[in-house]
Amino acid sequence: MTAQANATDVSISRITQRFEDLKAEGRSALVTFVTAGDPDPETSQAILDGLPAAGADIIELGMPFTDPMADGPAIQKGAQRALKAGQNQRKTLEMVRRFRAHDQDTPIVLMGYYNPIYRYGVEAFLNDAAEAGIDGLIVVDLPPEHDGELCLPAAEKGLNFIRLATPTTDDARLPKVLENTSGFLYYVSVAGVTGAGSASSEAVEKAVERLKLHSRLPVAVGFGIKTPEHAAMVARSADAVVVGSALVNTVEQAESPQAAIEGVHSLTRALAQGVRTARQAR
Amino acid sequence: MTALSALPDPQGFFGDFGGQFVAETLMPLILELQGCYEAAKDDPAFREELAYFQRDYVGRPSPLYFAERLTEHFGGAKIYFKREELNHTGAHKINNCIGQILLAKRMGKNRIIAETGAGMHGVATATVAARFGMKCVVYMGATDIDRQQANVFRMRLLGAEVIPVESGMGTLKDAMNEALRDWVTNVDDTFYIIGTVAGPHPYPAMVRDFQAVIGHETRDQMLEKEQRLPDSLVACIGGGSNAMGLFHPFLKDESVHMIGVEAGGHGISTGEHAASLNGGEPGVLHGNRTYLLQNVDGQIQDAHSISAGLDYPGIGPEHAYLHSTKRVEYVSITDQEAIDAFQLCCRKEGIIPALETAHALAEIAKRAPELPEDHLMVVNLSGRGDKDMTSVAEYLGDSF
DSSP states (O other): OHHHHHHHHHHHHHHHHHHHHHHHHTOOEEEEEEETTSSOHHHHHHHHHHHHHHTOSEEEEEOOOSOOTTOOHHHHHHHHHHHHTTOOHHHHHHHHHHHHTTOSSSOEEEEEOHHHHHHHOHHHHHHHHHHHTOOEEEETTOOGGGTTTTHHHHHHTTOEEOOEEOTTOOTTTHHHHHTTOOSOEEEEOSSSOTTSOOOOHHHHHHHHHHHHHHOOSOEEEESSOOSHHHHHHHHTTOSEEEEOHHHHHHHHHOSSHHHHHHHHHHHHHHHHHHHHHHHHHO | OOOGGGOSOTTSEETTEEEEEOOTTTHHHHHHHHHHHHHHHTOHHHHHHHHHHIIIIIOOSOOEEEOHHHHHHHTSSEEEEEOGGGSGGGBTHHHHHHHHHHHHHHTTOOEEEEEESSSHHHHHHHHHHHHTTOEEEEEEEHHHHHHTHHHHHHHHHTTOEEEEEOSTTSSHHHHHHHHHHHHHHOTTTEEEOOOSSOSSTTHHHHHHHHHTHHHHHHHHHHHHHHSSOOSEEEEEESSOHHHHHHHGGGTTOTTOEEEEEEEEETOGGGTOSOOHHHHOEEEEETEEEEEEOBOTTSOBOOOOOSSGGGOOSOOOHHHHHHHHTTSSEEEEEEHHHHHHHHHHHHHHHSOOBOHHHHHHHHHHHHHGGGSOTTOEEEEEOOBBSGGGHHHHHHHTTOOO
16 A cells, blocks of 8 residues: 555656756657567567666557557557567566666656556556556547546546647647646647658647647657657657657567667667757757 | 437447547547537438438338248248348448438538448448549458458449558458548548447447438338237347347337347357357447457457458447347357358348348247247348358359
């Protein structure tokens, strides 16, 4: 009980703390997405463990699912590789436990679809996630209409429930999307699946401005951001830049597990460099 | 218990099942669709236009036919066929497609997308898109394209673009994922015509309402022929639209027994089947909570059926609800039983049924002989079997 309460206390502050620290530094956060268990459990653990040193400020860890309806080919294939290598929800939580043994500061957000959580059992999953050191959840197929399912129970455990806002979320709907959102707001910059086309600098800036009118939460921008230059451009207006498909593609293209680890960390370093120089370059 | 006609509730739930489990990008679109559908269904002009196309384009009402030779063969219940296979395009699917495309027109959308398994919904969608001059894209699993080539060609003749889906097993579930990905990308001009009583609210209720014409006609026709209601109704179930269309207008009639027939593939115990209610667990997929074939980790498992139209690991949420309340009995039929019934129907009635429909026929083969002669049984003859020649020949080790 006390262990869990402690874990909860720590997790409440971790995401907020990170954004406050970066605000003091005057820069955006780099949020990196990798799929848990891709391409195999050991390699994936090594990728995860090395992300903070490579420059990731916040980590999104994908929970693989057979039917990722909102994901493009890169993340679909990453999930398939992970499932084929035997990944499941318990192993994903175990990965985070191991990560937390040596890193108490980097926020970890689990991202995926509802069914694997539902099947695990919401109560059991939230307990285990909090205990493992997870800070937040992004569950793509749980809109605010279904906040009673997971969002509100997660908040009770001190886990942030991070909501996606999209170009189709108009001003009338935005308050509903924001209502129970915590940690940060994830702006999906294009209507589409992950890894597809990208929005212009002006469109991103305008969208971030609009969201800021409605919310004090930090705004992360993602979908279609692949290069350090692009990350730098988005980092000029957004509080965080999310990169996923490009990193997962690196795993796919690697010829060996070692190359996958090095590839992901090397791209992360380049992206971090882009994010760090963004506001100076202005 | 909530009155059946009051379901789903405003959030789209039938008891624990249903809902709107979709990405935020789609939420505003679904809410818009919900509003437009609610307005349209109470609009006399919309209903009149729908009735016109059902009559003069689809060919409704479809006959309720006394299957005399099959009745004689079984020597029990009096069997009637609701002849949905006589509709334009050869199945019940067009009832729903006509309704949805009129809604698309009303909403000013000009690009239609659809998923298809056996190809019957794809053909029906391509047909109405051609009729209304709209662009049409149909997603179809690569495995299904192989086993349903004639329907692929029909869709192309009708001007649709058929996109093969390679992910997963390349069947209906994967086609639906890909259609959802298209929709999330093309939010401004696209209307997604879902082919069954599944997906996020309002689809399960809307598709049911468009298909309920089957049950309403059956009721009138049976009263005219026999001066009373039928005793039992039998229909096959993949997602469950033909069954829901037949059953729904009878749900309040307690004397009417209803049997939904899932695809048992090689048998439930083998794990190779498509029987979500008899061999699955509740979960969330494709926008709704329902029974799903899944493993202990919540990963969706591939369905198996000889019939591409039943090869889906889920089922419409209203069926999940009717299963939980026990209002409808759900059973399963194996590939072999379906093939036997398929052949029997060809020879006794001169009607080549779809392999999907053959599952319902196999169930009456089990029940009819044990029932009295005054038992009135209606089977929904949901589709014709022209599309299945290759699959059946292959199964029988034959060729043509």
